[in-house]
Amino acid sequence: MILAPEECGCPIVEEGPSLVNSPVCSGNLLFMVLLQGYLWGRCSISTPCKRIESVDETEQEYDFIVVGAGTAGSIVAGRLTENTTYKVLLLEAGGPEPLGVRVPSFYRTFWDNPYVDWQIRTVPSDYCLDQDGMGCKWPLGKGLGGTSQLNGMMYHRGHHADYDCDWVEAGAKGWSWDEIKPFMDMAEGNKQIGSLVDGKYHSDSGQMPIQTFRYQPPALYDLMDAINETGLPLIKDMNDPNTPEGFVIAQAFNDNGQRYTTARAYLPPKSERPNLNVKLHAHVTKVLFRRKKAIGVEYVDESGNTKVVKARKEVILSAGSLTSPKILLHSGVGPKETLEPLGIKVIEDLPVGKNMKNHCGATLYFILKKVKNTQVLDWSALTDYLLQNDGPMSSTGITQLTGLLYSSYAKKELKQPDLQFFFNGFYAECSKTGAIGEPANDCPNSGYNVSANAVFLLPRSVGYMTINSTDPFEQAIYDPNFFTDPIDMEAIKEGLDYLHQIFNSQLLQEQYEVELDPAFIDKCTQPAWSDEWKECMIRLHTDPQNHQLGTCAIGKVVDPELRVYNLKALRVCDAGSMPSQPTGNPQGAIMAVAERCAHFIKEAWQ
Numbered sequence: 379m380i381l382a383p384e385e386c387g388c389p390i391v392e393e394g395p396s397l398v399n400s401p402v403c404s405g406n407l408l409f410m411v412l413l414q415g416y417l418w419g420r421c422s423i424s425t426p427c428k429r430i431e432s433v434d435e436t437e438q439e440y441d442f443i444v445v446g447a448g449t450a451g452s453i454v455a456g457r458l459t460e461n462t463t464y465k466v467l468l469l470e471a472g473g474p475e476p477l478g479v480r481v482p483s484f485y486r487t488f489w490d491n492p493y494v495d496w497q498i499r500t501v502p503s504d505y506c507l508d509q510d511g512m513g514c515k516w517p518l519g520k521g522l523g524g525t526s527q528l529n530g531m532m533y534h535r536g537h538h539a540d541y542d543c544d545w546v547e548a549g550a551k552g553w554s555w556d557e558i559k560p561f562m563d564m565a566e567g568n569k570q571i572g573s574l575v576d577g578k579y580h581s582d583s584g585q586m587p588i589q590t591f592r593y594q595p596p597a598l599y600d601l602m603d604a605i606n607e608t609g610l611p612l613i614k615d616m617n618d619p620n621t622p623e624g625f626v627i628a629q630a631f632n633d634n635g636q637r638y639t640t641a642r643a644y645l646p647p648k649s650e651r652p653n654l655n656v657k658l659h660a661h662v663t664k665v666l667f668r669r670k671k672a673i674g675v676e677y678v679d680e681s682g683n684t685k686v687v688k689a690r691k692e693v694i695l696s697a698g699s700l701t702s703p704k705i706l707l708h709s710g711v712g713p714k715e716t717l718e719p720l721g722i723k724v725i726e727d728l729p730v731g732k733n734m735k736n737h738c739g740a741t742l743y744f745i746l747k748k749v750k751n752t753q754v755l756d757w758s759a760l761t762d763y764l765l766q767n768d769g770p771m772s773s774t775g776i777t778q779l780t781g782l783l784y785s786s787y788a789k790k791e792l793k794q795p796d797l798q799f800f801f802n803g804f805y806a807e808c809s810k811t812g813a814i815g816e817p818a819n820d821c822p823n824s825g826y827n828v829s830a831n832a833v834f835l836l837p838r839s840v841g842y843m844t845i846n847s848t849d850p851f852e853q854a855i856y857d858p859n860f861f862t863d864p865i866d867m868e869a870i871k872e873g874l875d876y877l878h879q880i881f882n883s884q885l886l887q888e889q890y891e892v893e894l895d896p897a898f899i900d901k902c903t904q905p906a907w908s909d910e911w912k913e914c915m916i917r918l919h920t921d922p923q924n925h926q927l928g929t930c931a932i933g934k935v936v937d938p939e940l941r942v943y944n945l946k947a948l949r950v951c952d953a954g955s956m957p958s959q960p961t962g963n964p965q966g967a968i969m970a971v972a973e974r975c976a977h978f979i980k981e982a983w984q
């Protein structure tokens with residue numbers, strides 16, 4: 379039933395950008411206006427009684443200050459305030475979660491929207507050449523839930539060797555698989571134990587709901603059949619250590635057809651948790667110190683006023699791997715050769731920002747010349763969604779399929795696949811009029827567009843971030859240094875060969891008549907699929923993942939309990955604290971880092 383707003387029990391406050399002006403879908407005003415209105419009116423989607431309200435003014439002092447209400451920060455603040463004797467302030471530069479991010483099929487809709495995306499660009503380079511020579515675009519979440527508002531929702535825990543070998547060897551003592559697993563379990567609320575996945579490798583007691591999306595488009599099953607035809611494995615659970623390799627419909631952070639950000643999963647409204655104050659539109663500019671002890675932070679509020687707030691016990695930075703180091707640098711914690719020339723007083727000389735790592739790959743664009751029904755957002759999809767939380771709007775199309783394989787550089791005995799594959803298309807994100815059965819916007823003239831990505835998960839190239847200004851509102855400098863190690867390029871080429879096999883399969887050729895999209899290959903004039911062509915495509919259509927980490931790594935900037943070395947009362951708890959990549963999607967590991975961070979803090983202050 380479609381409910382009228384007054385039946386929700388709390389007033390509906392429309393916040394954040396609307397779907398109506400989405401750049402992904404223009405020209406369908408009436409249908410999109412109605413769709414947005416129906417979503418707001420559906421209480422189980424807009425959940426007005428669970429709204430996280432921002433305090434007007436912060437108090438002078440709190441026990442703990444958490445900076446950033448993103449993926450990790452929401453968990454840290456949610457867990458700390460379970461202890462009702464702690465008064466916690468959660469400061470977030472962005473605003474509330476826009477309603478549209480809850481709809482899985484709109485998962486790309488808010489990329490590049492300044493309300494929810496920091497719109498980060500890396501330094502110009504000889505890759506990401508399809509992005510106007512201005513460096514790579516890195517979408518980065520802003521607002522409640524942080525990047526868990528924008529991401530593809532795939533749940534992966536990484537492989538045991540990521541922790542047992544890579545993390546521990548990098549100095550993360552106490553972070554082996556067996557030691558981190560309890561915290562993964564603490565976060566995971568798996569809804570398919572017994573029906574799809576094995577309880578030995580999953581937990582159902584955590585706060586984050588996890589399951590496969592309810593809906594899979596028919597094209598996804600064709601794609602799986604094509605993969606099967608090429609002889610590549612299909613698996614049921616990519617988190618089962620016995621099946622590390624294969625293609626799978628990923629389990630995702632969702633429930634009842636809706637995305638769950640960590641803010642939604644962990645942060646109760648003010649009425650239920652009075653010891654938690656959330657201040658939105660509060661941009662933290664620096665940490666304040668008395669000698670070597672963090673005593674509070676400075677932030678700028680929505681009116682442009684600079685405020686100071688004190689912490690009795692600790693300050694926890696969870697502003698993400700690209701921003702926690704930036705705040706540290708502006709506070710005087712970082713390499714002295716960076717800080718001194720800028721005139722920033724050095725509080726502690728540490729290699730902040732120096733170990734920036736990210737997964738990297740390439741995107742190939744295809745046209746399906748012979749397509750079946752391509753329109754996936756229409757009245758029928760909207761009705762399925764509103765009435766049953768099901769249908770095309772409740773999933774991410776063929777993006778919910780992923781695959782993990784070994785390149786020739788992987789150590790198979792470690793069961794640590796180092797290539798991952800993603801697919802994009804068949805999203806219910808755009809419609810001309812909402813009429814059932816009409817073709818999608820990009821049909822039928824040239825065909826229907828899909829794309830696929832091959833990503834190397836253990837890149838050898840290491841980047842850095844730094845600042846060259848004392849203005850905390852200026853973007854920092856991000857240089858991922860992709861391909862400085864030639865192995866990274868070679869491994870991605872192997873990944874492209876797998877995609878070639880899949881898209882060249884008899885099934886996809888016969889049923890979809892697939893070909894490379896001429897609009898995306900015309901700059902690479904070498905013979906298709908030659909080594910030179912692949913390198914050209916990789917540099918042109920580079921696919922930097924948004925899995926940046928390591929900028930405040932354990933063993934370099936923070937100790938194994940996530941405390942900044944040689945300073946008191948200051949921790950970094952987010953992707954930046956992770957010393958190296960999990961081989962897969964990182965949010966599972968980031969949630970475990972945040973759970974464990976809260977655990978360390980509670981233990982320290984009990």
Ligand SMILES: Cc1cc2nc3c(=O)[nH]c(=O)nc-3n(C[C@H](O)[C@H](O)[C@H](O)COP(=O)(O)OP(=O)(O)OC[C@H]3O[C@@H](n4cnc5c(N)ncnc54)[C@H](O)[C@@H]3O)c2cc1C
Binds near residue numbers: 447471534660697
């Ligand atoms: C497009 C995309 C797709 C992805 N897909 C997946 C996926 O399918 N599965 C997966 O596991 N991972 C995925 N990821 C990666 C994953 O989402 C991120 O690694 C993770 O969310 C990062 O968590 P975090 O807590 O470190 O930072 P964030 O979630 O980014 O949180 C940082 C928060 O701090 C706030 N903040 C920043 N600066 C300040 C400041 N100065 N003052 C106050 N607040 C501040 C930010 O606004 C933000 O809310 C994807 C990422 C992207 C961008």
